[in-house]
Amino acid sequence: MLHVYSEKTSELRVSQVDIGFTKKVDYLSIINKYCQTKNLPRTYIEVGIEGPSHNLQFRYRLEINKQLYPVGKAKNKKDAKQMAAQSAYIELRKQPDWDTVSEDEASEIASTSAIPSSFLITYSCVVCFDRFNSDFDCIEPLGKGSYGCVYKARHKVLDQYRAIKEIRSKDLPREVLVLANLDHPNIVRYFSCWLQDTGYKYMTKTLYHKIELIKGVDLLLLLFSSEVKINTKFLFIEMELCEGGTLRRWIHKKNIAPAENSRQRQSLEFARQILSGVEYIHSKKLIHRDLKPENILFGQDGNVRIGDFGLATQDNDDGELVERTEDSGTRSYMAPEQVGVNYDRKVDVFALGLIFFELFWRIGTGHERIKVCKTTCTIGERVNDVHIIKTMLSTKPEARPEASALKTELKRWTGTPEGNTDQGNLTV
Template sequence: MAVAKLNEYAQKARLDLRYEDVGCDGLDHIRTFTVRAVLDGKTYDGVGKNKKEAKLKAAENAFSVLSEGTIDPTEKTTEASAAPTDQTSIPQAKYTCWLNEYGQQKRSDIRAVESTRLGPTGATQCCRFVVGDKEYPAATGRTKKDAKEEAAKLVYHEICGGNTTEDAVKEQNMGKSQNEPSIPSRFTSDFDSMEYLGSGAFGHVYKARHTLLERYYAVKVVCREEKSLREVGTLSELLHCNIVRYYTFWMEDSGYQGNSELTECSAVFSSSQTSNNSSAKYLYIQMELCDTKTLKEWIEEKNTQSLQDSKRREEGLSIAQQIVSGVEYIHSKKHIHRDLKPENILFGLNGEVKIGDFGLVTRDDDDDDALMERTGQRGTTTYMAPEQREKNYDRKVDIFPLGLIYFELLWKLSTVHERGAVWDDARSQKLPEEFSLTFPQENQIIESMLHEKPEDRPEASKLKAEMEMCAQTLNKQNTHQEDETV
């Protein structure tokens, strides 16, 4: 996906990237939208039938222009931007990239000063670099990119003393500690007070304080794979109060292994991820920090209470409404979560419900490529919709687990044995008789969500409306009871 690739390139090159909504033209039925990608001050426009398509076109245009210039983002970013101490040779057109990584390694600010000179044969582009407090000689070129590359080459030769790259590498490695990393970790330099929060099939999550912003975030560390890049691409498109917020991501050569008590866990993660690929890279995903308590723990707490909590109905409905609101938004963005379950539903620091863990997300498109991405048996069997065992399914696979979760929110299942006896029946729309008598309106909603055939299940938008009606009915009942008490 061009948007995710461009984000990755900007992160590696430490360039500022943002998107601007330029506007739209045309009549309602033939309207076109324009979105502008601004990368390091340069603009690339994209036009499409909607804002999402326009953004994709803008990213593709930027990517195309970059591919024709001195920096090729389609190349392995890890090779193009390796630090000088890790390289044995630098291609002729890669001095700018070398300089960027040199600045990161030395913690030096790098600034390019560009200008245009008029001469007898026309305009000539000029560029000089300021590295830290030192200004280096200017260079010229036919284009700005040529001038920038030549200026970076002058910096390289002055720093390396005219040596060949291989000699320079040997000199820079002389006297260097064997355990010292060639590139400083952005995670350990930008964050402190790292606290391990948990792990899953795709990586580890840490609570960490950003040293400049003085705020805490959750940072997820995963091995770079297609599915992890897909998760980042999806998160970057989503902004909703009931979805864990994504901020940014970057790549490093290794996974963080900080806490001594986590050595075994972290070592397993590191070795398992790198055993199949010695050049594996890691994604660091910076996200909103949530409460450590998940919805699973909320349900377990309610189930330990001696009596069916009278407030559980109201609280359960409120939680279900927030989950459905998040799912409706996910589906509106043409995505399928595929792994909705209480463990993946969190609470924000202010108590609001947050859907998390998009590791199994996939596109909700009908084209062949999207269907090929889908695989059977993806998700958690206990909550998985019947059709999810096959490839041919759509967003309705998210509605089925929602029905089971809503049932759990309301009904007390005290023991494992009781849960086992009730659960299989619930998956077949056979809810306990006592439940249907206690929660007649909710029972009807939940049964509609648990239809075996996906086409018989309601859309998230319809569920949202039905739950709102349920909330209004419950509110009237509570008001009536209060009036009678008075």
């Protein structure tokens, strides 16, 4: 049996390897003995129940002498209390007065149970005080990607829902530092961030997991090749929750619905808001590098929010192209020069041109969209009468206007007959 746990929040360690029986420590009894010896009141508080009906998770936390300890979770109330007791045990052992229950006594309290010859690996998850579970509840996944996961969660004190993005700590500098310095009504609002030693998915594992061990497999190899990485930190970013969907979804709904006169008016307003956000980003000497309808969201007020700054980078304002990471961005929205390493903020203007094109013209299918967006000359023929978009899609960066100049041009365009764009289906 391989039993893994930690008294610290920053590491995992092998505490024992013992094939043949499973030892489970009764943390409830340990805590009870400690409280009785110290004459301290204790209460197990039911925090709530979460998850679907077929996979409920009971949540308990222990209060000792008016001091609250981390939440414990399990599939039944008894195990949830056991988890809560273990959480308190880990914290209490750090205190200088922890002398009531020795390791020998803890061992005596532990129970043993026989395991068949086809033995099992049993390991427990790290139980640590984590801010995510402490400050938030009603947690549910919103999405997952190569960067990590995004969750919807309710801030317990403020009673407000937030989007919580969880990523590996190696990605900390770029997105957090960018978001922390941006404050604009058309950019996803940043609230806070923090580091934890464990990710949310790992923390929600139940106390014991049993994995059948194939004979001959190296125990340590199996441990270190699992999802849990030793000394790995996770970054949590608390952001504004945008439940109005993405611009991609809005465009898709408009493309499959009967033509509406209101589409042009709405598209113009969205274009104005997106442009305002991009102008602000550029004023902060930043390049987004991944502008696309999927990264443009709608806030609770119905207005546009630019999000996902994971690829954002510093811009050089002296007019010279800077050598950057090659091929950074989404292929179908990348400017021609972006496949190389020398480019500037004008790559964002090119992506905006493609986004504006999709806003104002109906494209029947995703296949058509990809085909058209890959061929700027095809778009140029279609928007020949709309100078603003044509200049944005110039293959030469120096020929594209600045975002600040585009705001004036957009106002002029909306006030002329050229603004009456054709809402018919685009044929490729």
